Amino acid sequence: MKMADRLSRIQPFRVMELLARAAEHEAAGHKVVHLEVGEPDFDTCEPVSAAGIAALQRGATKYTPALGIPELREAIGGYYEQRDVQVDPSRIVVTAGASGGLLLLASALLNPGEKVLVTDPGYPCNEVFAAAVGAEAQKVPVLAENRYQPTWAQLDEAWGESVRGALLASPANPTGTLVPREELERICKGIEGRGFLIMDEIYQGLVYNQAEYDTVLEIDPGAIVLQSFSKYFGMTGWRLGWVVVPDALVDGVTRLAQNLFISPPTVAQHAAVAAFSPAAMAENESRRVKFAQRHQRLLHGLESLGLEVPVCSDGAFYLYADVSSSGLDSMTFCTRLLDEFHVACTPGCDFGDHQAERMARFSFTADLSEIELALERIAQAMDVFRQG
Numbered sequence: 001m002k003m004a005d006r007l008s009r010i011q012p013f014r015v016m017e018l019l020a021r022a023a024e025h026e027a028a029g030h031k032v033v034h035l036e037v038g039e040p041d042f043d044t045c046e047p048v049s050a051a052g053i054a055a056l057q058r059g060a061t062k063y064t065p066a067l068g069i070p071e072l073r074e075a076i077g078g079y080y081e082q083r084d085v086q087v088d089p090s091r092i093v094v095t096a097g098a099s100g101g102l103l104l105l106a107s108a109l110l111n112p113g114e115k116v117l118v119t120d121p122g123y124p125c126n127e128v129f130a131a132a133v134g135a136e137a138q139k140v141p142v143l144a145e146n147r148y149q150p151t152w153a154q155l156d157e158a159w160g161e162s163v164r165g166a167l168l169a170s171p172a173n174p175t176g177t178l179v180p181r182e183e184l185e186r187i188c189k190g191i192e193g194r195g196f197l198i199m200d201e202i203y204q205g206l207v208y209n210q211a212e213y214d215t216v217l218e219i220d221p222g223a224i225v226l227q228s229f230s231k232y233f234g235m236t237g238w239r240l241g242w243v244v245v246p247d248a249l250v251d252g253v254t255r256l257a258q259n260l261f262i263s264p265p266t267v268a269q270h271a272a273v274a275a276f277s278p279a280a281m282a283e284n285e286s287r288r289v290k291f292a293q294r295h296q297r298l299l300h301g302l303e304s305l306g307l308e309v310p311v312c313s314d315g316a317f318y319l320y321a322d323v324s325s326s327g328l329d330s331m332t333f334c335t336r337l338l339d340e341f342h343v344a345c346t347p348g349c350d351f352g353d354h355q356a357e358r359m360a361r362f363s364f365t366a367d368l369s370e371i372e373l374a375l376e377r378i379a380q381a382m383d384v385f386r387q388g
Protein backbone atom coordinates (compact mmCIF):
# COMPACT_ATOMS: atom_id res chain seq x y z
CA MET A 1 0.00 0.00 0.00
CA LYS A 2 1.33 3.46 -0.86
CA MET A 3 1.19 5.66 2.18
CA ALA A 4 1.47 9.43 2.52
CA ASP A 5 4.99 10.89 2.63
CA ARG A 6 4.22 12.70 5.88
CA LEU A 7 4.21 9.39 7.74
CA SER A 8 7.96 9.11 7.25
CA ARG A 9 8.42 12.43 9.09
CA ILE A 10 6.38 11.46 12.15
CA GLN A 11 8.53 10.16 14.99
CA PRO A 12 7.26 7.59 17.47
CA PHE A 13 6.95 8.72 21.06
CA ARG A 14 9.98 7.11 22.78
CA VAL A 15 8.05 7.14 26.01
CA MET A 16 5.56 4.73 24.44
CA GLU A 17 8.36 2.21 23.92
CA LEU A 18 9.38 2.73 27.55
CA LEU A 19 5.76 2.29 28.64
CA ALA A 20 5.59 -1.02 26.78
CA ARG A 21 8.79 -2.15 28.52
CA ALA A 22 7.41 -0.98 31.87
CA ALA A 23 4.34 -3.13 31.23
CA GLU A 24 6.61 -6.12 30.54
CA HIS A 25 8.42 -5.56 33.85
CA GLU A 26 5.08 -5.33 35.62
CA ALA A 27 3.87 -8.52 33.93
CA ALA A 28 7.04 -10.21 35.25
CA GLY A 29 5.97 -9.19 38.78
CA HIS A 30 8.12 -6.07 39.34
CA LYS A 31 6.75 -2.91 40.91
CA VAL A 32 7.46 -0.04 38.51
CA VAL A 33 7.28 3.57 39.71
CA HIS A 34 5.78 5.69 36.96
CA LEU A 35 7.29 9.16 36.65
CA GLU A 36 6.84 9.25 32.90
CA VAL A 37 3.11 9.84 32.78
CA GLY A 38 1.62 13.10 31.51
CA GLU A 39 -1.76 12.84 33.20
CA PRO A 40 -2.98 13.32 36.77
CA ASP A 41 -3.05 10.12 38.83
CA PHE A 42 -6.30 11.32 40.47
CA ASP A 43 -9.61 10.10 39.11
CA THR A 44 -12.06 12.63 37.71
CA CYS A 45 -13.65 14.25 40.76
CA GLU A 46 -17.03 13.07 41.97
CA PRO A 47 -19.26 16.03 40.95
CA VAL A 48 -18.01 15.77 37.37
CA SER A 49 -18.45 12.00 37.13
CA ALA A 50 -21.93 12.32 38.69
CA ALA A 51 -22.90 14.93 36.08
CA GLY A 52 -21.62 12.62 33.34
CA ILE A 53 -23.64 9.68 34.69
CA ALA A 54 -26.75 11.85 35.00
CA ALA A 55 -26.32 13.03 31.40
CA LEU A 56 -26.14 9.42 30.22
CA GLN A 57 -29.17 8.44 32.26
CA ARG A 58 -31.31 11.22 30.82
CA GLY A 59 -30.24 10.26 27.31
CA ALA A 60 -27.91 13.14 26.46
CA THR A 61 -26.20 10.99 23.88
CA LYS A 62 -26.86 12.83 20.62
CA TYR A 63 -24.76 15.32 18.67
CA THR A 64 -24.56 18.83 20.07
CA PRO A 65 -23.94 22.16 18.31
CA ALA A 66 -20.50 22.06 16.65
CA LEU A 67 -19.00 24.67 18.99
CA GLY A 68 -20.37 22.98 22.12
CA ILE A 69 -23.45 23.23 24.35
CA PRO A 70 -24.30 26.82 25.33
CA GLU A 71 -24.21 26.12 29.10
CA LEU A 72 -20.62 24.86 28.88
CA ARG A 73 -19.46 27.77 26.72
CA GLU A 74 -21.06 30.13 29.23
CA ALA A 75 -19.46 28.31 32.17
CA ILE A 76 -16.06 28.67 30.48
CA GLY A 77 -16.77 32.37 29.93
CA GLY A 78 -17.57 32.60 33.66
CA TYR A 79 -14.25 30.95 34.50
CA TYR A 80 -12.46 33.81 32.71
CA GLU A 81 -14.75 36.40 34.24
CA GLN A 82 -13.69 35.23 37.71
CA ARG A 83 -10.17 36.11 36.59
CA ASP A 84 -11.36 39.55 35.47
CA VAL A 85 -11.00 38.65 31.80
CA GLN A 86 -14.00 39.18 29.54
CA VAL A 87 -14.42 36.43 26.96
CA ASP A 88 -17.72 36.36 25.11
CA PRO A 89 -18.94 32.72 24.91
CA SER A 90 -19.37 33.24 21.14
CA ARG A 91 -15.54 33.13 20.91
CA ILE A 92 -15.27 29.88 22.89
CA VAL A 93 -15.06 26.69 20.84
CA VAL A 94 -15.37 23.41 22.74
CA THR A 95 -13.13 20.74 21.24
CA ALA A 96 -12.18 17.09 21.56
CA GLY A 97 -9.30 17.79 23.96
CA ALA A 98 -6.67 20.40 23.27
CA SER A 99 -5.61 17.93 20.56
CA GLY A 100 -8.87 18.58 18.70
CA GLY A 101 -8.23 22.30 19.18
CA LEU A 102 -4.75 21.99 17.70
CA LEU A 103 -6.11 20.30 14.59
CA LEU A 104 -8.77 23.00 14.18
CA LEU A 105 -6.25 25.81 14.64
CA ALA A 106 -3.65 24.28 12.32
CA SER A 107 -6.36 23.79 9.67
CA ALA A 108 -7.67 27.33 10.14
CA LEU A 109 -4.36 29.18 10.16
CA LEU A 110 -1.73 27.37 8.10
CA ASN A 111 -1.44 26.81 4.35
CA PRO A 112 0.81 24.11 2.92
CA GLY A 113 4.43 25.26 2.98
CA GLU A 114 3.85 27.84 5.73
CA LYS A 115 5.50 27.71 9.13
CA VAL A 116 4.63 28.12 12.78
CA LEU A 117 7.31 28.80 15.39
CA VAL A 118 7.42 26.33 18.28
CA THR A 119 9.88 25.80 21.12
CA ASP A 120 12.57 23.15 21.45
CA PRO A 121 12.06 21.46 23.88
CA GLY A 122 8.29 21.55 23.54
CA TYR A 123 5.17 19.45 23.14
CA PRO A 124 6.13 17.05 20.34
CA CYS A 125 2.67 16.62 18.80
CA ASN A 126 2.64 20.30 17.71
CA GLU A 127 4.87 19.36 14.78
CA VAL A 128 2.51 16.63 13.69
CA PHE A 129 -0.52 18.93 13.68
CA ALA A 130 1.40 21.35 11.45
CA ALA A 131 2.52 18.48 9.18
CA ALA A 132 -1.06 17.19 8.96
CA VAL A 133 -2.02 20.35 7.03
CA GLY A 134 1.17 20.37 4.96
CA ALA A 135 2.78 23.10 7.07
CA GLU A 136 5.93 22.98 9.17
CA ALA A 137 6.78 23.65 12.81
CA GLN A 138 10.03 25.60 12.97
CA LYS A 139 11.81 24.94 16.24
CA VAL A 140 13.28 27.75 18.30
CA PRO A 141 15.75 26.44 20.90
CA VAL A 142 14.87 27.78 24.34
CA LEU A 143 17.50 28.31 26.99
CA ALA A 144 17.68 27.71 30.72
CA GLU A 145 18.80 31.33 31.19
CA ASN A 146 15.41 32.41 29.75
CA ARG A 147 13.48 29.89 31.83
CA TYR A 148 13.17 27.62 28.76
CA GLN A 149 10.85 30.11 27.10
CA PRO A 150 11.53 32.11 23.94
CA THR A 151 12.32 35.80 24.05
CA TRP A 152 10.75 38.17 21.55
CA ALA A 153 14.24 38.75 20.14
CA GLN A 154 14.54 35.02 19.36
CA LEU A 155 11.10 34.82 17.76
CA ASP A 156 11.77 37.97 15.76
CA GLU A 157 15.02 36.55 14.45
CA ALA A 158 13.41 33.22 13.53
CA TRP A 159 10.45 34.93 11.82
CA GLY A 160 11.11 34.27 8.12
CA GLU A 161 8.85 35.05 5.20
CA SER A 162 6.80 31.86 5.43
CA VAL A 163 6.21 32.10 9.20
CA ARG A 164 2.54 32.79 10.02
CA GLY A 165 2.63 32.73 13.80
CA ALA A 166 3.93 31.22 17.02
CA LEU A 167 2.59 28.43 19.20
CA LEU A 168 3.89 28.70 22.77
CA ALA A 169 2.89 27.08 26.04
CA SER A 170 2.74 28.58 29.52
CA PRO A 171 3.26 26.56 31.70
CA ALA A 172 5.10 24.48 29.14
CA ASN A 173 5.63 20.77 28.64
CA PRO A 174 8.27 19.36 29.45
CA THR A 175 9.78 22.22 31.47
CA GLY A 176 6.75 23.47 33.41
CA THR A 177 7.87 27.09 33.07
CA LEU A 178 5.72 30.16 32.46
CA VAL A 179 6.62 32.85 29.96
CA PRO A 180 7.66 35.72 32.27
CA ARG A 181 5.06 38.51 32.06
CA GLU A 182 7.42 41.21 30.78
CA GLU A 183 8.66 38.98 27.99
CA LEU A 184 5.13 37.95 27.15
CA GLU A 185 4.20 41.62 26.81
CA ARG A 186 7.08 42.08 24.36
CA ILE A 187 6.06 38.95 22.44
CA CYS A 188 2.41 40.03 22.17
CA LYS A 189 3.41 43.51 21.01
CA GLY A 190 5.94 42.15 18.53
CA ILE A 191 3.56 39.64 17.00
CA GLU A 192 0.66 42.10 16.69
CA GLY A 193 -0.05 42.79 13.04
CA ARG A 194 2.51 40.23 11.95
CA GLY A 195 0.77 36.93 12.55
CA PHE A 196 -0.98 34.84 15.17
CA LEU A 197 -0.04 33.92 18.71
CA ILE A 198 -1.49 30.68 20.06
CA MET A 199 -0.89 30.20 23.77
CA ASP A 200 -1.31 26.65 25.01
CA GLU A 201 -2.60 27.13 28.56
CA ILE A 202 -3.59 23.55 29.24
CA TYR A 203 -1.55 23.50 32.47
CA GLN A 204 -3.09 26.79 33.62
CA GLY A 205 -4.38 26.36 37.17
CA LEU A 206 -1.56 23.95 37.99
CA VAL A 207 0.86 26.65 39.08
CA TYR A 208 2.82 26.45 42.32
CA ASN A 209 4.37 29.89 42.63
CA GLN A 210 2.65 33.22 42.62
CA ALA A 211 1.73 33.56 38.92
CA GLU A 212 2.25 36.96 37.27
CA TYR A 213 -0.85 36.38 35.13
CA ASP A 214 -3.55 33.73 34.70
CA THR A 215 -3.95 33.88 30.96
CA VAL A 216 -2.34 35.61 27.98
CA LEU A 217 -5.77 37.19 27.37
CA GLU A 218 -5.02 39.63 30.21
CA ILE A 219 -2.16 40.96 28.14
CA ASP A 220 -3.40 40.44 24.59
CA PRO A 221 -7.18 40.00 24.17
CA GLY A 222 -6.54 39.06 20.52
CA ALA A 223 -4.37 36.04 21.33
CA ILE A 224 -5.67 32.55 20.64
CA VAL A 225 -5.87 30.30 23.70
CA LEU A 226 -5.74 26.54 23.71
CA GLN A 227 -7.18 24.91 26.82
CA SER A 228 -8.22 21.52 28.09
CA PHE A 229 -10.19 19.71 30.74
CA SER A 230 -7.42 17.09 30.80
CA LYS A 231 -4.93 18.40 33.33
CA TYR A 232 -6.18 20.82 36.02
CA PHE A 233 -9.70 19.42 35.73
CA GLY A 234 -8.45 15.80 35.74
CA MET A 235 -10.50 14.63 32.74
CA THR A 236 -7.93 13.23 30.30
CA GLY A 237 -10.08 10.32 29.12
CA TRP A 238 -13.20 12.43 28.55
CA ARG A 239 -11.40 14.09 25.62
CA LEU A 240 -12.56 17.66 26.07
CA GLY A 241 -10.92 21.05 25.73
CA TRP A 242 -11.60 24.46 24.30
CA VAL A 243 -10.07 27.25 22.28
CA VAL A 244 -10.69 30.97 22.56
CA VAL A 245 -10.46 32.61 19.15
CA PRO A 246 -10.79 36.21 17.98
CA ASP A 247 -14.15 37.17 16.38
CA ALA A 248 -12.62 37.05 12.91
CA LEU A 249 -11.84 33.33 13.26
CA VAL A 250 -15.20 32.16 14.64
CA ASP A 251 -16.88 31.57 11.29
CA GLY A 252 -13.97 29.62 9.76
CA VAL A 253 -13.42 27.52 12.85
CA THR A 254 -17.16 26.78 13.03
CA ARG A 255 -17.15 25.43 9.47
CA LEU A 256 -14.07 23.32 10.20
CA ALA A 257 -15.49 22.01 13.49
CA GLN A 258 -18.78 21.07 11.80
CA ASN A 259 -16.98 19.12 9.10
CA LEU A 260 -14.07 17.61 11.02
CA PHE A 261 -15.83 16.64 14.26
CA ILE A 262 -19.62 17.35 13.89
CA SER A 263 -19.59 18.04 17.63
CA PRO A 264 -17.41 17.56 20.70
CA PRO A 265 -18.20 14.53 22.94
CA THR A 266 -21.70 15.08 24.35
CA VAL A 267 -21.56 13.28 27.71
CA ALA A 268 -18.18 14.84 28.44
CA GLN A 269 -19.59 18.32 27.81
CA HIS A 270 -22.41 17.83 30.30
CA ALA A 271 -19.94 16.47 32.84
CA ALA A 272 -17.58 19.39 32.28
CA VAL A 273 -20.24 21.97 33.22
CA ALA A 274 -19.92 20.54 36.74
CA ALA A 275 -16.13 21.00 36.64
CA PHE A 276 -16.72 24.68 37.44
CA SER A 277 -19.03 24.00 40.42
CA PRO A 278 -17.73 25.13 43.82
CA ALA A 279 -17.40 21.48 44.97
CA ALA A 280 -15.30 20.49 41.96
CA MET A 281 -13.18 23.62 42.13
CA ALA A 282 -12.47 22.95 45.82
CA GLU A 283 -11.32 19.43 44.90
CA ASN A 284 -9.18 20.76 42.03
CA GLU A 285 -7.55 23.20 44.42
CA SER A 286 -6.79 20.52 47.02
CA ARG A 287 -5.20 18.41 44.28
CA ARG A 288 -3.10 21.38 43.23
CA VAL A 289 -1.82 21.63 46.81
CA LYS A 290 -0.89 17.92 46.71
CA PHE A 291 0.94 18.44 43.41
CA ALA A 292 2.78 21.38 45.00
CA GLN A 293 4.02 19.16 47.86
CA ARG A 294 5.19 16.47 45.43
CA HIS A 295 6.87 19.14 43.32
CA GLN A 296 9.02 20.27 46.24
CA ARG A 297 9.83 16.72 47.37
CA LEU A 298 10.86 15.54 43.91
CA LEU A 299 12.84 18.70 43.20
CA HIS A 300 14.89 18.42 46.39
CA GLY A 301 15.22 14.66 46.02
CA LEU A 302 16.56 14.83 42.47
CA GLU A 303 18.95 17.65 43.26
CA SER A 304 20.30 15.89 46.33
CA LEU A 305 21.17 12.97 44.04
CA GLY A 306 23.12 15.25 41.71
CA LEU A 307 20.38 15.45 39.07
CA GLU A 308 20.34 19.18 38.60
CA VAL A 309 17.10 20.90 37.67
CA PRO A 310 18.45 23.95 35.81
CA VAL A 311 15.12 25.79 36.05
CA CYS A 312 12.56 24.85 38.67
CA SER A 313 9.16 24.50 37.01
CA ASP A 314 6.46 27.04 37.87
CA GLY A 315 3.64 24.66 37.13
CA ALA A 316 2.34 21.60 35.23
CA PHE A 317 3.48 18.34 36.87
CA TYR A 318 6.97 18.09 35.47
CA LEU A 319 10.59 18.69 36.39
CA TYR A 320 13.10 18.81 33.57
CA ALA A 321 16.38 17.53 34.98
CA ASP A 322 19.93 17.24 33.71
CA VAL A 323 20.93 13.59 34.07
CA SER A 324 24.45 13.95 32.63
CA SER A 325 26.09 13.56 36.06
CA SER A 326 25.12 9.89 35.77
CA GLY A 327 27.71 9.59 33.00
CA LEU A 328 25.00 8.39 30.60
CA ASP A 329 23.08 10.06 27.81
CA SER A 330 19.43 10.55 28.74
CA MET A 331 18.03 7.78 26.53
CA THR A 332 20.43 5.24 28.08
CA PHE A 333 19.76 6.69 31.53
CA CYS A 334 15.98 6.28 31.13
CA THR A 335 16.27 2.80 29.61
CA ARG A 336 18.64 1.51 32.29
CA LEU A 337 16.70 3.20 35.10
CA LEU A 338 13.62 1.34 33.95
CA ASP A 339 15.21 -2.02 33.12
CA GLU A 340 17.50 -2.27 36.15
CA PHE A 341 15.73 -0.17 38.81
CA HIS A 342 12.10 -0.10 37.67
CA VAL A 343 11.59 3.65 37.60
CA ALA A 344 10.12 5.11 34.40
CA CYS A 345 10.81 8.68 33.22
CA THR A 346 10.88 10.33 29.79
CA PRO A 347 14.06 11.06 27.80
CA GLY A 348 14.65 14.59 26.47
CA CYS A 349 14.63 13.33 22.87
CA ASP A 350 10.85 13.01 23.07
CA PHE A 351 10.60 16.79 23.27
CA GLY A 352 13.09 17.98 20.66
CA ASP A 353 16.80 18.10 19.91
CA HIS A 354 18.17 21.00 21.93
CA GLN A 355 20.27 19.52 24.80
CA ALA A 356 17.95 16.52 24.58
CA GLU A 357 20.74 14.01 25.16
CA ARG A 358 21.33 15.29 28.70
CA MET A 359 17.79 16.05 29.88
CA ALA A 360 14.91 13.88 31.14
CA ARG A 361 11.40 14.72 32.27
CA PHE A 362 10.22 13.49 35.65
CA SER A 363 6.46 13.73 36.31
CA PHE A 364 5.07 14.02 39.79
CA THR A 365 1.85 12.27 38.86
CA ALA A 366 2.54 9.68 41.56
CA ASP A 367 1.87 10.08 45.27
CA LEU A 368 4.52 11.01 47.82
CA SER A 369 5.22 7.43 48.90
CA GLU A 370 5.85 6.43 45.28
CA ILE A 371 8.11 9.44 44.83
CA GLU A 372 10.11 8.38 47.93
CA LEU A 373 10.47 4.89 46.49
CA ALA A 374 11.56 6.31 43.13
CA LEU A 375 14.18 8.49 44.83
CA GLU A 376 15.60 5.51 46.76
CA ARG A 377 15.89 3.57 43.53
CA ILE A 378 17.38 6.50 41.60
CA ALA A 379 19.99 6.86 44.40
CA GLN A 380 21.00 3.21 43.90
CA ALA A 381 21.00 3.69 40.14
CA MET A 382 23.26 6.74 40.35
CA ASP A 383 25.80 4.74 42.39
CA VAL A 384 25.83 1.99 39.77
CA PHE A 385 25.87 4.34 36.74
CA ARG A 386 28.67 6.49 38.14
CA GLN A 387 30.86 3.46 38.69
CA GLY A 388 30.59 2.98 34.90
Ligand SMILES: Cc1ncc(COP(=O)(O)O)c(C=O)c1O
Pocket: 038, 096, 097, 098, 099, 100, 123, 169, 172, 173, 200, 202, 227, 228, 229, 230, 236, 240, 241
Ligand atom coordinates in the same frame (compact mmCIF):
# COMPACT_ATOMS: atom_id res chain seq x y z
C1 LIG B 1 1.39 21.07 26.13
C2 LIG B 1 0.28 20.15 25.74
N1 LIG B 1 -0.63 20.56 24.85
C3 LIG B 1 -1.65 19.76 24.47
C4 LIG B 1 -1.81 18.48 24.98
C5 LIG B 1 -2.98 17.65 24.54
O1 LIG B 1 -3.87 17.43 25.61
P1 LIG B 1 -5.37 16.94 25.49
O2 LIG B 1 -5.65 16.60 24.08
O3 LIG B 1 -5.51 15.78 26.42
O4 LIG B 1 -6.23 18.09 25.95
C6 LIG B 1 -0.87 18.00 25.92
C7 LIG B 1 -0.97 16.64 26.46
O5 LIG B 1 -0.15 16.17 27.22
C8 LIG B 1 0.19 18.86 26.31
O6 LIG B 1 1.12 18.48 27.20
